Amino acid sequence: AQTVTQSQPEMSVQEAETVTLSCTYDTSESDYYLFWYKQPPSRQMILVIRQEAYKQQNATENRFSVNFQKAAKSFSLKISDSQLGDAAMYFCASKNSGNTPLVFGKGTRLSVIA
């Protein structure tokens, strides 16, 4: 069974600064995918970034990047130049290949201080 662990219930960051959200996972599969989703107060799930486990290169999407350490089963999210709109719940998630569901961590609530 897959598990995803987020050990930081809450984090805060000053506007324009950088913050890193931690995530570890466990899976017995060799083919899997990792994601970070953002859930703002509207509760609409928004994909932030995705990483294929077979790719060694860390994924980046503008101000968002990941540090994927496959051997350590770690998948942290770095947000650079934090903006007030980044304030939200962030969920780390994993899934196996195929039409399989996501398994979510417990989430990290990020506050951005002006």
Place this chain on the structure above:
Amino acid sequence: GAVVSQHPSWVICKSGTSVKIECRSLDFQATTMFWYRQFPKQSLMLMATSNEGSKATYEQGVEKDKFLINHASLTLSTLTVTSAHPEDSSFYICSLPSGGRHEQFFGPGTRLTVL
């Protein structure tokens, strides 16, 4: 990405009544849809996998006779909460897989309050 809608967005019902929640894919055909439940200040937990034309697959601890799922077409899955009780009050979210990109497209969710 695919546009996924849910209806209603918010429903309040009396204890003992049944509530139907619709999940529609507006531009993408899906043989599989997922139903998640999110209690306040908690994460999303998978309830069941909805399969077009066949029976849904339920996660352990989810009562299939209480949470009826129907996936009658490639663009519509419904979740009916039967004989709802206050402990069923939650945020229900559907999603469908994107295929090759392995991400999921989420509906906006339905907030259910059972009085």
